[in-house]
Amino acid sequence: MVQILDVMQKALEGKPMSETDYQLRSFAAKVNEKVKEYDIHFDRNTPIPDDPTLADDAFQAAFDLVVEVGAYCTNTNRVISYTESEVKEALRFAPSEIEFGEGKDRRKLRPRSVGDKNPPWCLLGAGGGACSSEQSFLALVEGYAEIPEANAITTPALTRVGGMRIRPASPLEVLGAQRNAVLFREACNRVGRQGMPVMNALSTAESDIALAGAMHPKYGLRQSDGYMICCMDPMKVDFARLNKATVALGLGGPIGMCFGPMMGGYAGGPEGTAISNIAHHMMGILTYQASWFLPFPLHLRYVSSSCRELLWLISLSGQAISRNTHLLSVNLNYTSAGPSTLMCLLETSASVTAAVTSGLHIESLGVASNKEEDRTTPVEPRISAEVGHAVAGMSLADANELVTRLVKGYEDKLQAPPLGKMLFEAWDADRRRPSKDYIAVLKEYRKKMKSLGIGVRGGPWA
Amino acid sequence: MSAEKILEQLRGAVLKYDSDAAVSAAKAVIHAKMDPLQAIEKGLVPAIHDVGEKFEKMEIYLPELMLAGDAMKSALALLLPLVPKGEKTSKATVVIGTVQGDVHEIGKNIVSSMLMAGGFEVIDLGVNVKTSTFVDEAKARGAKIIGASALMSSTIGSQKDIIDYLSASGDRRRFTVLVGGGPTTQEWSDEIGADGWGKNAVHAVKLASKAVKGR
Numbered sequence: 001m002v003q004i005l006d007v008m009q010k011a012l013e014g015k016p017m018s019e020t021d022y023q024l025r026s027f028a029a030k031v032n033e034k035v036k037e038y039d040i041h042f043d044r045n046t047p048i049p050d051d052p053t054l055a056d057d058a059f060q061a062a063f064d065l066v067v068e069v070g071a072y073c074t075n076t077n078r079v080i081s082y083t084e085s086e087v088k089e090a091l092r093f094a095p096s097e098i099e100f101g102e103g104k105d106r107r108k109l110r111p112r113s114v115g116d117k118n119p120p121w122c123l124l125g126a127g128g129g130a131c132s133s134e135q136s137f138l139a140l141v142e143g144y145a146e147i148p149e150a151n152a153i154t155t156p157a158l159t160r161v162g163g164m165r166i167r168p169a170s171p172l173e174v175l176g177a178q179r180n181a182v183l184f185r186e187a188c189n190r191v192g193r194q195g196m197p198v199m200n201a202l203s204t205a206e207s208d209i210a211l212a213g214a215m216h217p218k219y220g221l222r223q224s225d226g227y228m229i230c231c232m233d234p235m236k237v238d239f240a241r242l243n244k245a246t247v248a249l250g251l252g253g254p255i256g257m258c259f260g261p262m263m264g265g266y267a268g269g270p271e272g273t274a275i276s277n278i279a280h281h282m283m284g285i286l287t288y289q290a291s292w293f294l295p296f297p298l299h300l301r302y303v304s305s306s307c308r309e310l311l312w313l314i315s316l317s318g319q320a321i322s323r324n325t326h327l328l329s330v331n332l333n334y335t336s337a338g339p340s341t342l343m344c345l346l347e348t349s350a351s352v353t354a355a356v357t358s359g360l361h362i363e364s365l366g367v368a369s370n371k372e373e374d375r376t377t378p379v380e381p382r383i384s385a386e387v388g389h390a391v392a393g394m395s396l397a398d399a400n401e402l403v404t405r406l407v408k409g410y411e412d413k414l415q416a417p418p419l420g421k422m423l424f425e426a427w428d429a430d431r432r433r434p435s436k437d438y439i440a441v442l443k444e445y446r447k448k449m450k451s452l453g454i455g456v457r458g459g460p461w462a
Numbered sequence: 463m464s465a466e467k468i469l470e471q472l473r474g475a476v477l478k479y480d481s482d483a484a485v486s487a488a489k490a491v492i493h494a495k496m497d498p499l500q501a502i503e504k505g506l507v508p509a510i511h512d513v514g515e516k517f518e519k520m521e522i523y524l525p526e527l528m529l530a531g532d533a534m535k536s537a538l539a540l541l542l543p544l545v546p547k548g549e550k551t552s553k554a555t556v557v558i559g560t561v562q563g564d565v566h567e568i569g570k571n572i573v574s575s576m577l578m579a580g581g582f583e584v585i586d587l588g589v590n591v592k593t594s595t596f597v598d599e600a601k602a603r604g605a606k607i608i609g610a611s612a613l614m615s616s617t618i619g620s621q622k623d624i625i626d627y628l629s630a631s632g633d634r635r636r637f638t639v640l641v642g643g644g645p646t647t648q649e650w651s652d653e654i655g656a657d658g659w660g661k662n663a664v665h666a667v668k669l670a671s672k673a674v675k676g677r
């Protein structure tokens with residue numbers, strides 16, 4: 001089993017290669033080759049494919065990719081190669097269940113299968129989106145912790161400390177990360193969910209020193225939280241990320257590797273990006289020592305995951321992973337539209353349906369491309385969770401019909417989506433409820449979903 | 463070989479993303495004693511412009527865009543030294559990089575390639591670039607424009623640092639500073655006193671072109 005010392009040895013002694021050559025002439029070229037070799041084709045009329053052979057071929061293509069190109073260390077400019085037996089062993093020994101949280105909020109994350117009737121793990125929140133103040137942070141996290149379906153929380157990232165904008169790897173970032181941990185626990189305590197785990201520890205800690213600096217127990221992080229490390233696209237790593245992995249391993253906290261292959265980026269179109277997305281799971285067990293996975297593929301232009309290409313590649317990736325492994329994979333979705341718009345709710349419904357019916361769990365969500373500070377509310381993840389529970393057990397054919405009808409409702413607006421409202425325009429934190437306007441949108445949404453055969457509450461307010 | 467044939471080879475090398483072919487074609491330009499500036503303007507520039515348009519329509523993807531850029535750079539390395547001094551080979555020089563503390567490069571690479579396709583000489587400093595390096599390199603390379611990319615809400619502060627550093631050292635008016643990247647907005651650009659915010663790569667090229675005309 002490849003361990004962190006083996007990773008370092010490979011990073012120090014692997015084949016020397018320039019980063020450009022790895023990305024363009026090794027990774028990108030090999031992805032192209034695999035798309036052709038395994039004859040993988042995107043069909044825009046079938047956003048949720050129902051072809052087990054296609055899923056298994058995509059998995060095999062991804063397996064080949066990992067073995068043939070390996071990962072890449074940007075500090076040593078060397079390829080971190082893995083043998084076929086190392087990848088197979090990693091897949092065999094990867095955890096098939098992990099417990100997160102404490103007390104009554106302690107739950108077990110288990111693998112799902114295609115069409116699984118069990119509801120998905122609901123990791124709910126902001127997906128690391130930026131928030132401008134501690135007030136926004138608390139309002140959001142309290143709102144997330146009150147969602148009945150929430151198994152864990154993905155917090156926003158603080159952008160300011162002491163009135164100063166955070167600078168990377170500086171004391172401001174270390175203090176921000178510490179505050180992120182403290183405020184998360186405070187928000188959960190306030191609403192009576194003291195055992196709730198955070199699974200993106202820590203979104204405010206982009207640097208290794210900031211994560212390490214917030215690890216002291218007095219800031220409230222626990223072994224039963226999830227420690228998230230973001231992979232550099234495509235399949236790259238640096239010492240800072242390996243430092244984070246080493247620190248989390250030292251604590252005994254389960255590492256989740258997040259990765260966001262861009263459709264239109266190094267892996268090319270939807271077919272290559274699906275292969276890359278699947279391959280990152282295998283690379284993550286080995287290189288980042290990950291025991292759970294957080295894919296968030298995005299469209300290069302829309303910076304969201306709700307267009308037909310992305311729905312197809314989320315579904316294909318989910319089917320490939322759940323049919324061929326017991327890996328714990330949690331798909332994070334982004335919308336193009338913002339809070340208090342019907343489009344945003346339809347987008348997240350489509351992405352969540354694609355993931356859940358294909359055997360994935362959900363992290364939901366990045367709102368309005370997760371671009372602007374405070375352009376998110378606790379409503380959007382709540383709706384995502386309701387949809388996730390409602391579509392569990394749905395067949396791929398039915399999911400395809402549902403998703404096709406959903407996507408028709410917004411795809412012409414992806415180029416110029418409505419950005420909706422800001423947090424405190426759309427969410428009354430004191431009354432713990434959305435604005436009147438947003439409640440009207442939720443009623444419209446509930447009616448629309450009912451017409452599509454899906455019963456969702458639209459929160460307790462609609 | 464005729465001049466037209468050689469220009470065709472230059473164009474073809476870029477359109478096929480082939481650096482070796484681009485070097486061969488550039489050598490043919492030199493061997494045939496053709497005007498190097500004309501070879502650049504009629505061979506390389508229209509080809510890279512076509513590649514940029516295809517990328518914009520998503521008919522091709524990032525690897526093809528970058529490989530085409532590499533092919534163009536390979537040919538330019540041979541042809542540019544032969545252009546007589548004083549003759550203009552590009553709109554302007556742009557120094558570009560991802561800011562300190564940030565290692566995300568896709569957006570920066572796209573803008574870099576599209577600027578090249580738009581007729582700029584691009585000095586790509588890579589990722590995690592120190593504030594002072596942006597400024598020092600811009601001065602050393604005679605750049606008029608500094609492009610600073612950031613993808614994280616925790617790293618966009620480094621864009622402000624570049625502008626503050628230029629102001630504090632009395633060099634602010636020498637450079638146009640353009641910012642871009644995931645969490646950046648027009649409001650952020652205005653707040654930190656940048657000269658422009660590139661909403662996307664095409665917009666960034668438009669801003670750079672406008673900046674050159676305005677100078």
